[in-house]
Amino acid sequence: MHIVRTVQAMRHEHEQWTGSVGFVPTMGYLHEGHLSLVRQARLENEHVVVSIFINPTQFGPQEDLGSYPRNIEHDLQLLSALGVDVVFLPAVAEMYPSGFTTYVNPEGALAEQGEGALRPGHFRGVATVVLKLFLIVQPQRIYFGQKDAQQVAVINRMISDLNLPLTLRVLSTIRESDGLAMSSRNSYLDNEERARATVVYRALKAAQMAVEFQQQTNIQKIIQAVQKVVNNEAGVQLDYIDLRDPTTFLPLETLKAPALLLIAVRVGTTRLIDNFVLHADGTWDTGTIASQIV
Ligand SMILES: Nc1ncnc2c1ncn2[C@@H]1O[C@H](COP(=O)(O)OP(=O)(O)OP(=O)(O)O)[C@@H](O)[C@H]1O
Ligand SMILES: CC(C)(CO)[C@@H](O)C(=O)[O-]
Numbered sequence: 001m002h003i004v005r006t007v008q009a010m011r012h013e014h015e016q017w018t019g020s021v022g023f024v025p026t027m028g029y030l031h032e033g034h035l036s037l038v039r040q041a042r043l044e045n046e047h048v049v050v051s052i053f054i055n056p057t058q059f060g061p062q063e064d065l066g067s068y069p070r071n072i073e074h075d076l077q078l079l080s081a082l083g084v085d086v087v088f089l090p091a092v093a094e095m096y097p098s099g100f101t102t103y104v105n106p107e108g109a110l111a112e113q114g115e116g117a118l119r120p121g122h123f124r125g126v127a128t129v130v131l132k133l134f135l136i137v138q139p140q141r142i143y144f145g146q147k148d149a150q151q152v153a154v155i156n157r158m159i160s161d162l163n164l165p166l167t168l169r170v171l172s173t174i175r176e177s178d179g180l181a182m183s184s185r186n187s188y189l190d191n192e193e194r195a196r197a198t199v200v201y202r203a204l205k206a207a208q209m210a211v212e213f214q215q216q217t218n219i220q221k222i223i224q225a226v227q228k229v230v231n232n233e234a235g236v237q238l239d240y241i242d243l244r245d246p247t248t249f250l251p252l253e254t255l256k257a258p259a260l261l262l263i264a265v266r267v268g269t270t271r272l273i274d275n276f277v278l279h280a281d282g283t284w285d286t287g288t289i290a291s292q293i294v
């Protein structure tokens, strides 16, 4: 496995290759969620590139850029064991050299509601770095997790708007055995907060059950079922619970598939997001428990 730190060295790797390139962008501190993307990329491509880059432009001034968890040595061991060809590990100055001024600015509900409303400028930073990474790595297929559903929608739109020659592959959310979606930020939680954090999955489940078993179609009633579960959990604040169109991210007034049930909470100072996907055949994609991956 090659570890590459410059744009020029990444281009040089690419020049040696024939055949398809699969690319998994990450911010590191890898877990089974990331690894599921890497495994799929390995299955579908001749060459696999993973980037590890904690992108400063997608963090707000009060956010956790400085404390974001890092463990590069461990990440490299995990990626090497999965047969990754190249890990792209640029410094901030490599991605944003002095004088950098050109940004990709996604607009509308897609980038400005949901996570975009709570994290102004977040999707501008994501879209900018992701487009740069695509141009540097030049993959045919890119792999993203459903856990960051709005990010997926923003990238999907950017691919279409900018005619990027890429296939976007979106894989299910990987969960801990108690349902908590895997996230690098789970490492911020102390034991008590970790127990409370299961409220996210329990709240989404309450909504799913209201739809599935009580045939509830009233959006307000579904949202109330979620609020009830979250409000009963001390030390947890609800940032939002929304039902949205997965492509436009516009709020849905009636329950129709496909739909995304999205939640964001704060457990202490840690922000957690999650979602369930409602399909047209009436089934839900709630993701996969990590221990069930073989
Ligand atoms: N539990 C998960 N299941 C599937 N994919 C995931 C999961 N968590 C993250 N991913 C995906 O991995 C990619 C890299 O994400 P990132 O490095 O930000 O990880 P993260 O664990 O989501 O971190 P964060 O704490 O920032 O939420 C993204 O496409 C993201 O959606
Ligand atoms: C896609 C990404 C690597 C861009 O920095 C990041 O937003 C993430 O890890 O989801």
Ligand code: BAL
Pocket: 058, 059, 148, 151
């Ligand atoms: N996984 C999304 C990256 C972020 O929260 O900044």
